[in-house]
Amino acid sequence: xxxxxxxxxxxxxxxxxxxxxxxxxxxxxxxxxxxxxxxxxxxxxxxxxxxxxxxxxxxxxxxxxxxxxxxxxxxxxxxxxxxxxxxxxxxxxxxxxxxxxxxxxxxxxxxxxxxxxxxxxxxxxxxxxxxxxxxxxxxxxxxxxxxxxxxxxxxxxxxxxxxxxxxxxxxxxxxxxxxxxxxxxxxxxxxxxxxxxxxxxxxxxxxxxxxxxxxxxxxxxxxxxxxxxxxxxxxxxxxxxxxxxxxxxxxxxxxxxxxxxxxxxxxxxxxxxxxxxxxxxxxxxxxxxxxxxxxxxxxxxxxxxxxxxxxxxxxxxxxxxxxxxxxxxxxxxxxxxxxxxxxxxxxxxxxxxxxxxxxxxxxxxxxxxxxxxxxx
Ligand SMILES: *[C@@H]1O[C@H](CO)[C@@H](O)[C@H](O)[C@H]1NC(C)=O
Ligand SMILES: *[C@@H]1O[C@H](CO)[C@@H](O)[C@H](O)[C@H]1NC(C)=O
Ligand SMILES: *[C@@H]1O[C@H](CO)[C@@H](O)[C@H](O)[C@H]1NC(C)=O
Ligand SMILES: *[C@@H]1O[C@H](CO)[C@@H](O)[C@H](O)[C@H]1NC(C)=O
Ligand SMILES: *[C@@H]1O[C@H](CO)[C@@H](O)[C@H](O)[C@H]1NC(C)=O
Numbered sequence: 001x002x003x004x005x006x007x008x009x010x011x012x013x014x015x016x017x018x019x020x021x022x023x024x025x026x027x028x029x030x031x032x033x034x035x036x037x038x039x040x041x042x043x044x045x046x047x048x049x050x051x052x053x054x055x056x057x058x059x060x061x062x063x064x065x066x067x068x069x070x071x072x073x074x075x076x077x078x079x080x081x082x083x084x085x086x087x088x089x090x091x092x093x094x095x096x097x098x099x100x101x102x103x104x105x106x107x108x109x110x111x112x113x114x115x116x117x118x119x120x121x122x123x124x125x126x127x128x129x130x131x132x133x134x135x136x137x138x139x140x141x142x143x144x145x146x147x148x149x150x151x152x153x154x155x156x157x158x159x160x161x162x163x164x165x166x167x168x169x170x171x172x173x174x175x176x177x178x179x180x181x182x183x184x185x186x187x188x189x190x191x192x193x194x195x196x197x198x199x200x201x202x203x204x205x206x207x208x209x210x211x212x213x214x215x216x217x218x219x220x221x222x223x224x225x226x227x228x229x230x231x232x233x234x235x236x237x238x239x240x241x242x243x244x245x246x247x248x249x250x251x252x253x254x255x256x257x258x259x260x261x262x263x264x265x266x267x268x269x270x271x272x273x274x275x276x277x278x279x280x281x282x283x284x285x286x287x288x289x290x291x292x293x294x295x296x297x298x299x300x301x302x303x304x305x306x307x308x309x310x311x312x313x314x315x316x317x318x319x320x321x322x323x324x325x326x327x328x329x330x331x332x333x334x335x336x337x338x339x340x341x342x343x344x345x346x347x348x349x350x351x352x353x354x355x356x357x358x359x360x361x362x363x364x365x366x367x368x369x370x371x372x373x374x375x376x
Pocket of ligand 3: 130131
C-alpha cells in the first residue's frame with residue numbers, strides 16, 4: 001500500500017532535465033537499468049488538489065486531513081475561514097494563476113518579502129468571483145481520480161516538487177526540458193512564436209548519440225524552443241495516436257520520449273465544450289493509456305515514466321513554497337514590472353514516478369531516484 005515519498009525542495013523541473021540526461025546519456029551510468037524515460041506534463045493543478053487526499057492511502061504522503069484552511073481575508077484573521085474539502089469537480093472555473101495572482105496566494109498580499117504563508121488562496125479567489133472559492137479549496141477524493149489512486153499505491157509520489165516559476169503555464173513548460181524559461185515570467189505570444197533560444201535536454205540527448213521523440217496530439221509545445229524547429233529534428237515528431245503504441249509494442253521507443261496532450265481540446269472537438277467535465281477525466285484516461293502502453297511494451301523493464309504538472313493553476317496547497325535560497329538558473333532577470341530574478345519557486349505540483357524499478361511500499365526508490373537526490 002505505502003508508496004514511498006520523496007521530500008526535497010528544489011527547482012525540480014530544472015533538475016529534472018539534468019537527471020534525465022544523466023540517466024539516459026551519461027556513459028558512466030551506463031549500468032543504469034533505465035534506458036527509456038517518458039515524460040507527461042499535465043496542466044494547472046496543485047498537489048493538494050489532485051493528490052492531497054491520497055494521504056488516506058499512505059499517511060507518509062504530505063497531503064491533507066481536512067484541517068487545512070485559509071482565511072477569507074489574509075489581513076483580517078477574524079473575518080472567517082474556509083476549510084479544504086474533497087468535493088473537487090472534474091471541471092471548475094479557471095482560478096487565477098498569473099504572476100501577481102500567485103504572489104497573493106503565497107504571501108496573502110502583494111508583498112513578496114515575507115514568509116510563504118499560503119494564506120491568500122481564498123482571498124484571491126474571492127476577488128475573481130463568488131464561485132471560485134469552492135473550486136480552489138477542494139481536492140479530488142482518491143476514488144474520483146482512480147488512475148492516480150492506483151499509481152500512488154504502486155509507485156512513487158513526490159511531495160516536494162514545486163513549479164519552477166511562480167507564474168503561468170509557458171514559463172514552467174519551458175523550464176521542464178531546458179532548466180530555464182529564458183527570462184519568461186508570463187505567456188508571451190510574440191516571444192513564444194519567435195521561439196526561445198536556450199539549449200534543451202533534447203539537444204543534450206541527441207548530441208550524446210541517444211534518441212528522443214515527441215508524441216504530439218496538437219501542435220507540440222516543445223516547438224516553443226527554437227532549437228526544436230531544426231530540420232534535423234523533423235523525424236523526431238510523431239503523432240501520438242498512431243506512433244506511440246506502435247513504437248512501444250515494437251520496443252522502438254527512444255531514450256527520451258515526451259507525450260504532449262490534446263491542448264486545444266475544446267476548439268478541435270467542440271463536443272467537449274458541452275461536457276467540460278472531460279478535463280480531468282480525459283487527463284486520467286491519457287495517463288492510463290500511456291502507462292498501459294508502456295507496461296505491455298518489451299521495453300517496460302527499462303522504462304521510467306514521469307507524470308508532473310506545469311504549475312498549480314491557482315488551486316490551494318498547504319506546503320510553503322520555497323522563497324529563499326533558490327538559485328537562478330542563468331542570472332537572466334524577467335521583464336518589468338516585476339523584474340523577477342527567479343529566486344523563488346511556484347506552488348507545489350503533483351508528480352508521480354512510475355517504473356518497475358520502484359519498489360512498492362518499501363520506502364526504497366530505484367537507483368534512479370538516488371541520482372536525483374545526489375543532484376538536487
Ligand atoms: C529486459 O527484458 C529483456 C527481455 O526479456 C531482457 O533481455 C533484458 O535483459 C531485460 N533487461 C533488464 C534490465 O532487466
Ligand atoms: C481585509 O481586512 C482588512 C483589514 O481589516 C481591510 O482593510 C480590508 O478592506 C479587508 N478586505 C476585504 C476584501 O474585505
Ligand atoms: C455559480 O454557481 C451557481 C450554482 O452552481 C451557478 O448557477 C452559477 O452560474 C455560477 N456562477 C458563475 C459565475 O460561475
Ligand atoms: C491553464 O492555464 C492556462 C493559462 O495559463 C489556461 O488557458 C487554461 O485554461 C488552464 N487550464 C485548466 C485546465 O485550468
Ligand atoms: C524594473 O526594471 C526596469 C528597467 O528594465 C526599471 O525601470 C524598473 O524601475 C524596475 N522595477 C523594479 C520594481 O525594480
